[in-house]
Amino acid sequence: MTRRDPVRSDEVALLKELVAIPSLSREEDKATAWLVQRMSELGYPRAFVDAAGNTVGEMGSRDAVRTVVLLGHIDTVPGAIPVRIEDGENGPVLYGRGSVDAKGPLATFTAAVARLGHAWAREHDLRLVVVGAVEEESATSKGARFIRDRFDGVQEPFPDACIIGEPSSARRVTLGYKGRLLVELEAGQPMAHTAGPDAGVATVAVDFWQWIAAHAARFNADRAKAFDQLLPSLRDLRTGTDAGMTDRVHARAGIRLPLDFDVQGYARDLARWAAGRVGADLPQDFDCEIGDGSSETVVSLAGEQTSITLRFLGHEAAWRSDRNNGLVRSFLSAIRAQLPDARPGFVVKTGTSDMNVVGPAWQCPILAYGPGDSALDHTPNEHVQLSEYASAVAVLEAALRGLAASG
Secondary structure (H helix, E strand, O other): OOOOOOOOHHHHHHHHHHHHOOOEOOOOHHHHHHHHHHHHHOOOOEEEEOOOOOEEEEEOOOOOOEEEEEEEEOOEOOOOOOOEEEEEOOEEEEEOOOOOOOHHHHHHHHHHHHHHHHHHHHHOOEEEEEEEEOOOOOOOOHHHHHHHHHOOOOOOOOOOEEEEEOOOOOOEEEEEEOEEEEEEEEEEEEOOOOOOOOOOOHHHHHHHHHHHHHHHHHHOOOOOOHHHOOEEEEEEEEEEEOOOOEEEEEEEEEEEEOOOOOHHHHHHHHHHHHHHHHOOOOOOOOOOOOOOOOOEEEEEEEOOOOEEEEEEEEEEOOEEOOOOOHHHHHHHHHHHHHOOOOOOEEEEEOOOOOHHHHHHHHOOOEEEEOOOOHHHOOOOOOEEEHHHHHHHHHHHHHHHHHHHHOO
16 A cells, blocks of 8 residues: 555544543543544634534534534443554554544544645535544444434434544445344243253253344355345353342344344244243234334243243444445545555445444435454454554545535
8 A cells, every 4th residue: 555645743643642542432521522622722613522422523614515424433342452653564553442443533534624624614615524423332322323313404404425434444435334133132930950850041042042043044045245144143141040049041142134134023033932932922913113223122021930031222224325426436536546556445344333323314425434454343452554544544635625626
């Protein structure tokens, strides 16, 4: 990858200092306040923490003809990685939790928009809104939902374009993310001696997982691409006995969903399995109403010996955007100009992001962009090449200039 712009020390300091501030989901306050102060120092005329706790910085007139939202997230998963810069094979590397996912992209947004400046945005009648959203790493996506509802076409205009801050590498853009559904099982039955004939309450969780895995295998039988498949994972399984002498088991499964997946039918079928497992009856017209990630659906069933409660939560539908629009063309042109040796690429991800939250509501051109290797997300070795970070800032600046020029 050929880099046209030098690595700027002030932009490296922005990233390093942001990464150095711990900001677990629901514990982002120090980082959001720091970034607001930094945005003000960088010339953002409006920088504040909104009612959801998001950092928001804006360039351009409030009543500009066009609005572009650059939606990153400021929270991280747990994991204390010493923040440091070390020499790597391709130059300096910044280590730290969030350097890739996703403070690297958020710092890229902040720096690129600062380069353009308020006067430039006003001249081009463009409003640039940079958001460091909270709680993206939890199932709530509280920050993105608040921004989605703020720009609802009534209180504020729908954005004309949106850029999501997630690692794609400087030379690629991400056009889609799989959906997600979390399913929790809680089962209980009277305490029994392990030498007795009862197989134990833990077998309920085993059967639960086997149902999910078998369903996915059938669904995926003729689907070769991971983006088109149903991808389940078992995230938690534990047993215990409560004060009322009931043996209990808890299990949680995370399921990555393909486009146009019938999540209501899936939940209904799983509830029918649970009813059969405990020997309970469901109404013939039984149905599950699965909402978005801000809601939870609970199904409780009780048999003579065993009870099961299913909780469906964290649901987001899969989203894939169109590549034939001015936003994508501006990025492709910018990548070619700033990285002449790079071949611009498109990618779709098997994870889920805030694109899934805002894409269906806004229906505008949308993509995800940011420096870093997403394979390092959440790992103990999370790091980003500073040369790639500098390239991403230059690409984003050029892409926004191209988007403004396209009218």
